[in-house]
Structure formats: C-alpha cells, structure tokens
Amino acid sequence: MTNNYSEQAKSVLQSNWTGEFTKPAPHLYPHQWNWDSGFIALGYSHFDEDSAKKELRHLFKGQWANGMLPQIQFKKESGISKYFPGADFWQTSKVLDKPKNVRTSGITMPPVHGFILWHMANNVTDKQSFLPFIREMFPKIKRLHQYLYVYRDLEKEGLPYIRHPWSSGTDNSPVWDDVMNRIEIDRFELPTYERKDLQNKKAKSHRPTDADYDRYVYLVDLFRKNNYNEELLDQLSPFKVQDPLFIGILNYSNECMVKLAEIIDVDATPFINWRNLTTKGLNSKLWNESNKRYDAYDLVNHQRLSNFTCNSFIPLLSGAPSVERAQQMLQVMFNEHLNNQDHYPCPSFALNQEKANYEKYWRGPVWININWMLYLGCKRYGFTEAATAIRDGSIELIEKFGFHEYFDPRKSILKNGYGTDNFSWSAALYLEFINS
Ligand code: GLC
Numbered sequence: 468m469t470n471n472y473s474e475q476a477k478s479v480l481q482s483n484w485t486g487e488f489t490k491p492a493p494h495l496y497p498h499q500w501n502w503d504s505g506f507i508a509l510g511y512s513h514f515d516e517d518s519a520k521k522e523l524r525h526l527f528k529g530q531w532a533n534g535m536l537p538q539i540q541f542k543k544e545s546g547i548s549k550y551f552p553g554a555d556f557w558q559t560s561k562v563l564d565k566p567k568n569v570r571t572s573g574i575t576m577p578p579v580h581g582f583i584l585w586h587m588a589n590n591v592t593d594k595q596s597f598l599p600f601i602r603e604m605f606p607k608i609k610r611l612h613q614y615l616y617v618y619r620d621l622e623k624e625g626l627p628y629i630r631h632p633w634s635s636g637t638d639n640s641p642v643w644d645d646v647m648n649r650i651e652i653d654r655f656e657l658p659t660y661e662r663k664d665l666q667n668k669k670a671k672s673h674r675p676t677d678a679d680y681d682r683y684v685y686l687v688d689l690f691r692k693n694n695y696n697e698e699l700l701d702q703l704s705p706f707k708v709q710d711p712l713f714i715g716i717l718n719y720s721n722e723c724m725v726k727l728a729e730i731i732d733v734d735a736t737p738f739i740n741w742r743n744l745t746t747k748g749l750n751s752k753l754w755n756e757s758n759k760r761y762d763a764y765d766l767v768n769h770q771r772l773s774n775f776t777c778n779s780f781i782p783l784l785s786g787a788p789s790v791e792r793a794q795q796m797l798q799v800m801f802n803e804h805l806n807n808q809d810h811y812p813c814p815s816f817a818l819n820q821e822k823a824n825y826e827k828y829w830r831g832p833v834w835i836n837i838n839w840m841l842y843l844g845c846k847r848y849g850f851t852e853a854a855t856a857i858r859d860g861s862i863e864l865i866e867k868f869g870f871h872e873y874f875d876p877r878k879s880i881l882k883n884g885y886g887t888d889n890f891s892w893s894a895a896l897y898l899e900f901i902n903s
Contacts, residue, residue, distance in 0.1 A: 472866055473901055479870050479894035480510055484518065485542060488525040492872065492887040495664060497549055499526060499540040501576035502636050503892050505583040506836055510895020512590040513902050519587060520600050523580065527607045529571045531564040533697070534614030536578070537571035538633055551663040552684070558691040573687070573695045574631045577713050578615065581608050581720025581738075582784075585727055590902070602731050608724060609737065615717060616741055618697045624752060625744030626709040627717065628766055630700060631686050635710045638683075639675040640815065640829040641774050641822050642763050646706050649768075652681045658688050673826050673885050704767075711753050711761035712778035716840070718745045718785035749787045755779075759795040775803070775817035776829075777837045783844025793848045800841075801853060810876040812860040813841055818876065825875050832873035832885060835861055835893045839900065858900055870894045 483490045488499040489507045496503075504526045511519035529540035541554040548555070554570035565571060584604055591597045619627035629635055632643045662680060665671050675683075686706055693699045701707075721742035728735035753761045755771070760779035763772040780800055783793060803817045816823050816831045825831040838861045845854035864874050864884070870893040871884020 470901070473898060476510070476870065476894040476897045477514055479889045480507060480518075480891055483889065483891050488522055488540075489518075489891050490542075491891050493889055494549070494666075495872075495887040497544075498542050499529075501526065501536060501538050502579045502836075505579035506839075506892040507895045509583050509586055509590070510891075510898045512587040513898045516591055516597075523584075523604060526580075527604070528566065529569050530607060530610065531562070531566070531571075533564045533618070534610035534612075535564070535575050535618075536580075536611045536614075538574050538576040539572040541570040541572075543570070549663060551660060552687060556658075556660070557687065559695065562695050564695075573690050574634050575611075575615075575629075576634055577636050577716040578608075578611055578720050579716055580604070580611065581727070582716070582723040584608065585723035586899075588727065588730070598731060601727055605724070605727060605731060605733065608720070612717070612721065612724070612738070612741060618701075621701065623744070624709075625741065625746070625748035626714055626752060626764070628707045628709045629713055630690070630704045630706055631683070632706070633683065635708075635713050635778065637712060637776070637778060637815065637829040639679050639827070640776050640778060641820075642710070642772050642776050642778055643706075643708070644774075644822075645770075645772055646708060646765050646767070647679070647682045650682050650685055650705050652678075652685060657681060657685060660684055667887075669885070674828055707766040708772065709753065709764040709766065710778060711749065711763060712781040714745060714749060714753070715761070715781035715783075715785050715787065718742060718749065718782070718787055721745065722785060746785075746787045749782050749785075750789075750792075753782075754788075754792070759792070759799045775799075775820060777813060777815045777834075777841070780813075780844065781837075781840055783848065784840045785844075786847055790848065793850075797845070797848070797850050797853060809878055811864055811874065811878065811881075812857045812876075813838055814876040815873075825877055825880070826885060828873065828886075831876065833860075833864065833876050834873050835865070835896050839896045842900075862897065862900055865893060865897050870897070 490497055491500050491503040504522050508519045508522040529537045557572045559565050559571055559573045588597055615627035632638050664674055721738045724738040725735040755762045761782050765772050811833050814831055815829050823831045838857050842854050842857040868884040869888055870890050871888055872886025872890040874884050875881045
C-alpha cells in the first residue's frame, strides 16, 4: 500500500543512507548500529531490495572472528567525531578477532538478524532470486548465535547473557538499576569523557543521566583494559545479565533460522537444539509465576531483576510461553498498556510505577521497534484485538507526530515526538506495519 506517509518513510531511509549503510538518524547517531540495521533492512525490503541487502552485508563486515557482531560499526570519517563513545574510545584496534580496516565498538546487540532475514524473505517479490542472499547470510548469522551460546551461556542454560545495558538496546531501562547502582565510581579512576548527545535543548531531561553515563563508561573502560577477552571479562564484569528481550529475540531468530535452513536445504540441527534449550531456560529460570511475565536475571549477584518493563514481554515474539502463560501475559499487558484510552501502547515501563518517567528514553516512552515485536508476539497467539491496538496505535503516533525516536504515551501531553526526528527504524517499521 502506498500513501503519503509511506513516501515520507521511504525518504527518511533514503536521506539517512550514507552510500554504504543507513544511519539511525541524521545527526544524533552518525554510524551503523546493529539492531537498527536489521529493522532498516526490513523497511527497505518493501521497496528497494538492493539497499536491504547492502545494509546487512555492510553490518556483517564488522563481525569479529569469534562471531561477535558489534553494536556499532563506525563510519570512516576524518575530523572530530560527533559521537561519544567513538572508535578511539573503544580501543578495539588491538583485538585480534576484529576484522582489519573496520572500526567497531566491542559489545554486541540483540540478535534480530535471523528473524529479519526470514521476514525479508517473505516481503520480497521474487522469492527465487532472494535465495542466494539467504545462503550468503546464513553462515554469518550462525556464527553469531554460536558465539552467544559458546561464550555467553557457560552454564548451558540456553540463556546467553549481556555485559552492558547498551547490548540490550534499552540503555537506561529500570531493569538495570540494581546492577548499575552497585557499581561505585571513583572519579580519579574514571577516564575523562565528553557527552555529545545533549546538543538538543530537551535532550538533558529525556536522555540518560550523567550518573548512567559514568557507569556506561566504567564498563567500556574495563572491557578495553582487558582487550575484550571473553574469559577474563566473564570473571571481571560487574554487569552480567540474562535479559528476556535479548534472549526472546535470539529465540525467535533460532526459530526463523530453522525455517530458512529448510528453504536453502542446509542442516537446521544447531538451531533446533538452541531453540529447545532456550525455550526451556526462559520458561524455567526467567518466568515469574507471581507476576506472569519474564524477569531478567543478574548472574553476578544471583538474583531476579523483577520490573514491569517491555523487556519482560518480548518472549511472546518467540512463542516461548505456553498458550496458557501467553494469555496470562496478555492480561497483564492488556490491563496496563492496552486497555487505556488515555495513553498509547506500549510504554517501555508500566506507567503505574513510582520510577516511571514518561519522557525519559527507556523509562516510560513508547518505542516503535518494541511495539512491532509485541505486535508480532500477539499475532502469533491469535490475540487479534491486542495486535490491532498496538498496530493502530503505532501508525497513529507516526502519522500524527512524525518519524520520531520515542513518544510520550500520555495522549493529553503529547504534542511532539521525543528524541531525534527522521529516525530510521520508526520509518522502516512504519512501512512494515502498513504493508504486512
Ligand atoms: C540508542 C538506543 C538503541 C539504538 C541506538 C541507535 O542508544 O537505546 O537501542 O540502537 O540509540 O538508534
């Protein structure tokens, strides 16, 4: 379907295209981000298959020899970097596993690529001519999953952990508070740094705090001092969290890779095994029977991190919960997020909580990528009313307020979207919502 907004969505993507990949936004995010690129490629698959393929190919140029796919691949640029932390701060150049001639950060992000490839394969018009691309990407995505199960799932629970809030993509979510607050900052030890994300007037009240940034920097500094050595960091990192969002996404990618393996006639066994293991892990260790949702788990302090955030519901996407549990989750989600005429679905943090802040990044606002994944989750269980509410709410947000990065859920307050405008994944997933 084509409408005026679809045309605008396409031009957002085209204007953020650098010639090699698409920036998440024109100024705030000037490099290539991992899960953004997945959503962006999916958006392109509706109108420009060639760019969709280029996007993912370029992203995987940054993949390390151990399979790790970095959160950021830095654009080659001269002059002063407009982004902090830039390539120089990450100091990944000495890492032997990093491909030469590519500058990357040293942590990963939610592994959306397996399921993105599956949805792309469904979107493209000529299925046959897309097969070589599936064959090309398949082994790369397999190496990424292998990396996660080998290095991040040492107890073989099927629940690969993350070492930095940025790896979940939900940077300052209340999920991480307990773990982050435990990190004590010594001003004399912390490297000096300058934030570059506060140019916009409103940014200070919306974006993560300086205390958050000190801890983000502390972790990066620890990683770089240890040259990103997996074994050492497994011992040393104060942040080791099993996140239901990251793991739910991985699990859905496992499922989609099984389907893709069948299409290109290769062995699906590793993905079948990973999927079984992860489904079991999610349902035994991370399921919270009293609150009817999935919790994150802190592997350093051996405790649940129980918070009502969007992260808890992402396992719906992968079909991990039984139908009965999914219905219980729907009730919780529906009562809080959907059955409410006064706000848009789905706030990143349930609004009735003390710490909720409707303006602050991942501590309340609505994000379109989360909505899209929750929409898919509801659809797969046949929760049509919920799926439609999420879809319609997302489309309305964009059509009324533009392709913003995040949105205040309160209808009475909302006049403008928040964060950057011309945000690529909002545009890409608008196309997905409209066309699928
Ligand atoms: C922010 C978001 C993250 C996203 C990145 C680039 O850091 O929290 O999820 O990938 O911006 O858009």
